[in-house]
Amino acid sequence: MRESIEDSYRHRGMRRALLGKLREKGIHDERVLHAIGQIPRHIFFDAAFLEHAYQDKAFPIGEGQTISQPYTVARQTELLDVGPGMKTLEVGTGSGYQAWVLALLGAKVFSVERIPALYQKALHLFRRLPYAVQLHLGDGTLGWKSRAPFERILVTAGAPFVPDALLEQLSLGGKLVIPVGDDQQQRMIRLTKLAGNEIRKEEFEVYRFVPLKGKLGWNE
Numbered sequence: 001m002r003e004s005i006e007d008s009y010r011h012r013g014m015r016r017a018l019l020g021k022l023r024e025k026g027i028h029d030e031r032v033l034h035a036i037g038q039i040p041r042h043i044f045f046d047a048a049f050l051e052h053a054y055q056d057k058a059f060p061i062g063e064g065q066t067i068s069q070p071y072t073v074a075r076q077t078e079l080l081d082v083g084p085g086m087k088t089l090e091v092g093t094g095s096g097y098q099a100w101v102l103a104l105l106g107a108k109v110f111s112v113e114r115i116p117a118l119y120q121k122a123l124h125l126f127r128r129l130p131y132a133v134q135l136h137l138g139d140g141t142l143g144w145k146s147r148a149p150f151e152r153i154l155v156t157a158g159a160p161f162v163p164d165a166l167l168e169q170l171s172l173g174g175k176l177v178i179p180v181g182d183d184q185q186q187r188m189i190r191l192t193k194l195a196g197n198e199i200r201k202e203e204f205e206v207y208r209f210v211p212l213k214g215k216l217g218w219n220e
């Protein structure tokens with residue numbers, strides 16, 4: 001039996017205020033805003049930190065990792081341009097919040113996390129939710145070969161370069177959104193796989209993510 005997830009009038013009010021901030025910062029995709037408006041982000045916070053749940057800030061989730069800032073989640077999701085039924089790989093499950101956003105948008109979500117404790121927590125979360133998100137414990141810089149190809153791939157940790165394995169596992173017409181840079185800042189990049197092995201590259205804003213660690217990422 002599923003445990004219920006507590007949500008209240010007050011939480012919904014705080015979420016509405018957050019949506020206002022995201023709009024002011026330039027998020028216009030109403031589907032993305034609607035999804036963020038549905039999800040009780042406060043369940044990822046201890047009661048003592050509840051006030052932080054709907055601020056536009058990243059927040060520690062243990063193991064030296066963070067739940068991404070709502071703006072970053074919204075912007076990455078907007079850039080990913082995900083539609084219902086699209087097979088989507090997320091690298092960096094973390095709290096599971098971003099995977100939940102993608103699932104609410106109708107994507108068929110596959111998400112990889114390298115830290116066992118976070119993977120276990122996310123497994124527990126998705127057992128309580130009516131979404132068939134598939135989780136995997138492993139090095140997401142190598143993608144998830146047995147489930148490939150993917151129409152969309154989203155990387156939620158900062159990479160030193162674009163892992164070849166992810167490009168290989170992207171289907172024709174597919175899009176990969178990934179922050180790439182050094183250990184201080186990373187530029188959001190969107191790669192689209194075109195016919196004849198051609199790749200279109202678009203560049204967006206600069207962010208600061210936790211490092212993407214792995215065989216095709218930063219040293220572990």
Ligand code: SAM
Pocket residue numbers: 065066067068091092093094095096097098099112113114115118138139140141156157209210211212213214217
């Ligand atoms: N999407 C997450 C969320 O909604 O909470 C954001 C989590 S955090 C910014 C990035 C995550 O990427 C961390 O949980 C980290 O452990 C994970 N990570 C880093 N390198 C990874 C790798 N090679 N494979 C899978 N996960 C990785």
